[in-house]
Amino acid sequence: MDLTLLPPEIAEAHQRFACSVAASADLDSLMRLKGEFTGREASHASRMMDVLKTAPKEQKRELGAVINALKNEWEEALKNRQIELEAAKKSAASLATSWDPDLPPPLPVHGAIHPLNRLMDRLVDVFRPLGYHVEEGPETETEANNFDGLNIPEDHPARGSADTFYFSAHAGKLLRTHTSPVQVRVLQRIAPDIEKLGGIRFLAPGRVYRKDEIDPTHSPMFHQVEGMLVGHGIGMHHLKGTLSYAMKALFGPAADVRFRPSYFPFVEPGCEVDVRCPLCGGSGCRVCKGSGWVEILGAGLVHPNVLKFAGIDPTVWSGFAFGMGVERTAMMVSQTPDLRLFFENDQRFLKAMGGLD
Amino acid sequence: MLIERRALNAELPAINEMSNLELCELLASLGFPVDGVETKDDQTVLEVDVTANRGDTLSQRGMARDIGAKCNAMLSAIPHRTLREGAPLFPVRLEADACPVYSTAILELGMVASTPADVVCFLSSMGSTAKQMPAVDASNELLHRYGHPTHAFDADTLKGALVVRWGRAGETLRTLDGVERTLTAEDLVIADEAAAIALAGVMGGDSTKVTAGTKRVLLESAWFDPRVVRRMSHRHGLHSDASYRFGRGVDPVMAQVARDLLAARLEDWAGAKLLGAWTAGQVPAARPAITLRKQTLARIAGTVIELTEAAALLRQLGCAVVIHDQYLESVSPSWRQDLTIEEDLAEEVLRLRGFDRIDSVLPPLEGAPLPLASSYLQARNVARRLAHVGFCQTVTLGFISPDVDADFAGADNPPEGRTLGNPLGQEFSVMRPTLLASLKTTAELNLRQGAKEVKLFEVGPIYRSTAEGPSESLALAVVWAGSLGGEDYLTRLRPVQAADLLGIIRDLGVKGAIALQELGEGMLGVEISLSALPEHEDRIIPKFIPFSRFPTVERDLSLLVDLAQPYVDLEVAMAKALRRAAGGCFQSLGCVDVFRHKSLPTGRQAWLMRLRFQGDDRTLTSDEVDGWVNAALEAGQGLGAELRG
CATH class of the missing domain: 1.20.1280 (Monooxygenase)
Known part of the structure; x- marks a missing residue:
C-alpha cells in the first residue's frame, strides 16, 4: 500500500x-x-x-x-x-x-460429654433393651437408706466417720457411700404395687462419696452404676446371663464374664465379676496383669433382709443386684494413668476422651 | 492375710504337689483372690484377700480347711496334748454373756527359754519378729497357725480373782501400746479384783504384761462376741491381730485347744512347769440346724442340684447334714459362724461346685419396661446439645472451701447446714451452693494451661440449707471465657460477650430473665435450675401448625434511640402496635444491628429493626405494609426514637 x-x-x-x-x-x-x-x-x-x-x-x-x-x-x-x-x-x-478450596475452612467447634457420663450413658443404652429404666436418688442420704436397708450391720466399719462423710448439723445425714440406697428407695416405693408391676428392673447411675484422700487411684467422690432386678425365681444364672450380655454389648463379642465368690452384706450369694480383658482379649497384658481377666463388678442375689426391709416378701420375690465402679472401668478401658485427670477437667482431656453422645 | 506355703502344706498334705499358680487360681475360685506372691527367707508367702464374713479362714489351718473342703482332702491332726482340767488356782468369774467360755492355765517358767528356729522363721513369714519371749512368740504363732488369739498375763501381778465383765464408766486402762484408755459400759474387760487388766479380745494391759523377769504366767484362751469386739476396736481406734480375728468370728471350740497348745509350747520351749489348768463357762451350743429346700437351691443355682450332692458338699465343709424328701437340714461346724440362712448354704454348695458351672440365662421379662424419666432425658439431652455447640462437660467435686462458699452463697443459704462434720480437709468441707464456684476454678485452670477459649458446663446437684437438713436440686451451669474466632480466614477474633452466652441459654429453650454473672475478666457464667428447662418432649412428632405459602415481606427501620433506651421496652411497644395494626400478618420483629458512631447525634445510637409480615390467605400489598411500618414507627417515636435519615 x-x-x-x-x-x-x-x-x-x-x-x-x-x-x-x-x-x-x-x-x-x-x-x-x-x-x-x-x-x-x-x-x-x-x-x-x-x-x-x-x-x-x-x-x-x-x-x-x-x-x-x-x-x-x-x-x-x-x-x-x-x-x-x-x-x-x-x-x-x-x-x-475466587478462593483456593484448599484454604482451611471454618470448622464448627465441638465440645464433649464428660467421659464418665459417656460411659454411664452407654451402660444405660446397653441395659435399655433388657427393659431397664433409670432411677436416681439424692447424694444426701440417711443411715437407714445407706446402711440399715442394705443389711449392713450397725457396727460395720464403713459406717464410721473414717469412711463416711456426715453432716455436722444434722445427725444421721450423710453423703451416700454407694448407689445402693437407690435400691432401698425404689423397693420401698414399688412394694405396694409390685404384683401389678411384675417386679422391677432398673439402673441407678450416680455420684458417691467416701473418705479417701485424693491420689492417682482414689477420690473422695466417684461414680457407680447400680443395677437391680426383682422378679420371680431369680437365680445366679440370670445374673450371669444378664452381665454376660451387657459386657459383650459394652466391650464386644469376646467379652466373657467369670464369677468369683465374694461377700457384700446386701447380697447372698455374692460374687465379684471379671470380664475377659477388653484390651488384650485374654492373652495377658499390663492392664490385666497377665491374667487375661479384669475385675469389673460386684454382684449377687438380693439378700432376703433387703427385700424384707422394703416390705417385699422374699419367699415370693427374688432378685439380683450389681454395681460397677465407673472411674475404674473408664481408666481400664482408656488406660488413663491417673484418676485425677477425670476431675481436673482440662479441655484437651475432655475433648480427647469424651464425645458427643 | 498372709499364707506361708510350707505351713499350709503342713495342714493339708494333699496340696503338696500343687503349683503356686494352681493354688492361686483355686483360692480365687473359692472367693480368696491372691493379691501377691512373695518369697521370704526361701518361703513362698501368699497375700490373700479375705472377705469380712470369713473369720474362720484367717489362719493357715483355716485356709487349709476351706481348700480341703473344695478338694475333699483331710486336714492333718493338730499335734495336741489335752490338759486335764483341774481346780481353779485363780477364781474366774464370767459376768457378761459376751464371753461364754474362758480357758486358762498357770505355768511356772523355767530358766532356759528360746523360741525354736522354725517358729522364728514362720513368724517372719507372717511379717512379725520373734521377741524371744516364749509366751509372746508362742501366742503369736498359734494365732497365725490356728487362728485363735491367746494372751499371757504375768500371774504375779494379778490381784485376786479374774472377772470378765463390762467396763465401768470412767474406769481407765493402760493398754500394751502405752495408751491410757477411758472405758465405757460397752467395753468388755478382763479385770482382777483391783482394776481392768485387758480389753477383751483387743489388747492386754500394760500392768500385767509378761516381761523378761516374769516367773509365772497365766494363759488366757477364750471366745468373745464378735460384735462386742468390733465395737470396742472401733471405739478405741485400736486394731490388733486379735481384734481382727475375734471381730470376724473365731471358733469357740478352739479356746481350750489353743490353751493346751500354748501351755505345751511353754513346757517345750521354756522348760515351764504346769501348775494347773481350768476352764470357766462352756462353749456355746451348736446353732440350730438351717433348712435348705431343694427348690430354693434350684432357684439360686439355676439348675436342679440333688440334695445328696448338696449334702456331700456341705459335709466336706464340716456340716452335719440330714436329708429329707424336699429339703435338707444342716448344722454348721463351730468355726462357720457366718452361715445363718438357707441362702448361705446355697452359696456354699455353689462355691464348692464352682461358680464357673453356673449357667448363663437371661431372665424373662415379667412386667412391661418403664419409660426413662423425663428429668433423666432432659439432663442427658441438654448435655448433648451443649456438647454439640462446643461446650465440654465437667465433673467436679461436690464440696468446696468455706472461703469460696462465702463468695458465692446467698445470705438465705448459710453454710452451717451444708457443712460436713468430718471433711477430708477445710477446703473440702462445704457442699456447694452453686456449680459456678467449681466451674470458675476449672475455667481459670484451663486458661492458665494456655486455652484461648474456655467453654464448660456441668450438670449436678447444688445444696441449700434447710431445717430438715441439706436439700439438693439439679442445676446446669455454663461458663464461657476468653476469646472466640481467629482460627480461620473467615471468622474474626473477638472477646466473648454476654450475648454469646445468652444465645446458648436461649437455644436450650429457657424463657424469661436470665441472670448472667461476670466471674472474672472476660469470664461469663450462668446457672439455671434444670427445672427451668423445657420438659423433655415425649411426642414422636409435635402437633401440626399450618404455615402460609404466601410471600414474606421484610422491612428494615433504622431508628435513632438514646444510648440508655432499654431494648425490651421498644420491642414490646412496637410489637404491640404491629399486632394491633397487622393482626395475624405480623410475623416477627427484632434488632439486627446496633450502630454507635461519633457521626450520630451525641447520646444516640442506631438500631436496625427488622419487621416481617406474611398473609395467611393473600399476597400483601405494599400500601398496607407501609401503613403497618408507620404504626410501628409511631410506637417507637412515642419512646423517643426517630427515623434515621
Whole structure:
C-alpha cells in the first residue's frame, strides 16, 4: 500500500500504531488510542477523509482504497486488543472473588460429654433393651437408706466417720457411700404395687462419696452404676446371663464374664465379676496383669433382709443386684494413668476422651 | 492375710504337689483372690484377700480347711496334748454373756527359754519378729497357725480373782501400746479384783504384761462376741491381730485347744512347769440346724442340684447334714459362724461346685419396661446439645472451701447446714451452693494451661440449707471465657460477650430473665435450675401448625434511640402496635444491628429493626405494609426514637 499518498504525520502515526496497540495495558488507554485513530472527530481517520475530499479526482480512487485498508486494519487491531483486554479484566475480577478450596475452612467447634457420663450413658443404652429404666436418688442420704436397708450391720466399719462423710448439723445425714440406697428407695416405693408391676428392673447411675484422700487411684467422690432386678425365681444364672450380655454389648463379642465368690452384706450369694480383658482379649497384658481377666463388678442375689426391709416378701420375690465402679472401668478401658485427670477437667482431656453422645 | 506355703502344706498334705499358680487360681475360685506372691527367707508367702464374713479362714489351718473342703482332702491332726482340767488356782468369774467360755492355765517358767528356729522363721513369714519371749512368740504363732488369739498375763501381778465383765464408766486402762484408755459400759474387760487388766479380745494391759523377769504366767484362751469386739476396736481406734480375728468370728471350740497348745509350747520351749489348768463357762451350743429346700437351691443355682450332692458338699465343709424328701437340714461346724440362712448354704454348695458351672440365662421379662424419666432425658439431652455447640462437660467435686462458699452463697443459704462434720480437709468441707464456684476454678485452670477459649458446663446437684437438713436440686451451669474466632480466614477474633452466652441459654429453650454473672475478666457464667428447662418432649412428632405459602415481606427501620433506651421496652411497644395494626400478618420483629458512631447525634445510637409480615390467605400489598411500618414507627417515636435519615 502506498502511504506516500497520505500526509506524512498520518503515515508516521500508522508506523507507531501496532506498538501503541500492544502497549495499551488497559481498556481506558485502548479507548484513548481508538479515539485518536478511528474516532468520529479529530482522529487520523477523519483527517484522512478530509484529505480524500480535497484530493485531485484522478487520485481519489487509489487514495480511497488506501484509506479504507488503513481504517479496516486499525479497527481490526483495536477490536482484537479490546477483546484481549476485556478477557484479561474478567479473569482478574474472577480471581479476586475466587478462593483456593484448599484454604482451611471454618470448622464448627465441638465440645464433649464428660467421659464418665459417656460411659454411664452407654451402660444405660446397653441395659435399655433388657427393659431397664433409670432411677436416681439424692447424694444426701440417711443411715437407714445407706446402711440399715442394705443389711449392713450397725457396727460395720464403713459406717464410721473414717469412711463416711456426715453432716455436722444434722445427725444421721450423710453423703451416700454407694448407689445402693437407690435400691432401698425404689423397693420401698414399688412394694405396694409390685404384683401389678411384675417386679422391677432398673439402673441407678450416680455420684458417691467416701473418705479417701485424693491420689492417682482414689477420690473422695466417684461414680457407680447400680443395677437391680426383682422378679420371680431369680437365680445366679440370670445374673450371669444378664452381665454376660451387657459386657459383650459394652466391650464386644469376646467379652466373657467369670464369677468369683465374694461377700457384700446386701447380697447372698455374692460374687465379684471379671470380664475377659477388653484390651488384650485374654492373652495377658499390663492392664490385666497377665491374667487375661479384669475385675469389673460386684454382684449377687438380693439378700432376703433387703427385700424384707422394703416390705417385699422374699419367699415370693427374688432378685439380683450389681454395681460397677465407673472411674475404674473408664481408666481400664482408656488406660488413663491417673484418676485425677477425670476431675481436673482440662479441655484437651475432655475433648480427647469424651464425645458427643 | 498372709499364707506361708510350707505351713499350709503342713495342714493339708494333699496340696503338696500343687503349683503356686494352681493354688492361686483355686483360692480365687473359692472367693480368696491372691493379691501377691512373695518369697521370704526361701518361703513362698501368699497375700490373700479375705472377705469380712470369713473369720474362720484367717489362719493357715483355716485356709487349709476351706481348700480341703473344695478338694475333699483331710486336714492333718493338730499335734495336741489335752490338759486335764483341774481346780481353779485363780477364781474366774464370767459376768457378761459376751464371753461364754474362758480357758486358762498357770505355768511356772523355767530358766532356759528360746523360741525354736522354725517358729522364728514362720513368724517372719507372717511379717512379725520373734521377741524371744516364749509366751509372746508362742501366742503369736498359734494365732497365725490356728487362728485363735491367746494372751499371757504375768500371774504375779494379778490381784485376786479374774472377772470378765463390762467396763465401768470412767474406769481407765493402760493398754500394751502405752495408751491410757477411758472405758465405757460397752467395753468388755478382763479385770482382777483391783482394776481392768485387758480389753477383751483387743489388747492386754500394760500392768500385767509378761516381761523378761516374769516367773509365772497365766494363759488366757477364750471366745468373745464378735460384735462386742468390733465395737470396742472401733471405739478405741485400736486394731490388733486379735481384734481382727475375734471381730470376724473365731471358733469357740478352739479356746481350750489353743490353751493346751500354748501351755505345751511353754513346757517345750521354756522348760515351764504346769501348775494347773481350768476352764470357766462352756462353749456355746451348736446353732440350730438351717433348712435348705431343694427348690430354693434350684432357684439360686439355676439348675436342679440333688440334695445328696448338696449334702456331700456341705459335709466336706464340716456340716452335719440330714436329708429329707424336699429339703435338707444342716448344722454348721463351730468355726462357720457366718452361715445363718438357707441362702448361705446355697452359696456354699455353689462355691464348692464352682461358680464357673453356673449357667448363663437371661431372665424373662415379667412386667412391661418403664419409660426413662423425663428429668433423666432432659439432663442427658441438654448435655448433648451443649456438647454439640462446643461446650465440654465437667465433673467436679461436690464440696468446696468455706472461703469460696462465702463468695458465692446467698445470705438465705448459710453454710452451717451444708457443712460436713468430718471433711477430708477445710477446703473440702462445704457442699456447694452453686456449680459456678467449681466451674470458675476449672475455667481459670484451663486458661492458665494456655486455652484461648474456655467453654464448660456441668450438670449436678447444688445444696441449700434447710431445717430438715441439706436439700439438693439439679442445676446446669455454663461458663464461657476468653476469646472466640481467629482460627480461620473467615471468622474474626473477638472477646466473648454476654450475648454469646445468652444465645446458648436461649437455644436450650429457657424463657424469661436470665441472670448472667461476670466471674472474672472476660469470664461469663450462668446457672439455671434444670427445672427451668423445657420438659423433655415425649411426642414422636409435635402437633401440626399450618404455615402460609404466601410471600414474606421484610422491612428494615433504622431508628435513632438514646444510648440508655432499654431494648425490651421498644420491642414490646412496637410489637404491640404491629399486632394491633397487622393482626395475624405480623410475623416477627427484632434488632439486627446496633450502630454507635461519633457521626450520630451525641447520646444516640442506631438500631436496625427488622419487621416481617406474611398473609395467611393473600399476597400483601405494599400500601398496607407501609401503613403497618408507620404504626410501628409511631410506637417507637412515642419512646423517643426517630427515623434515621
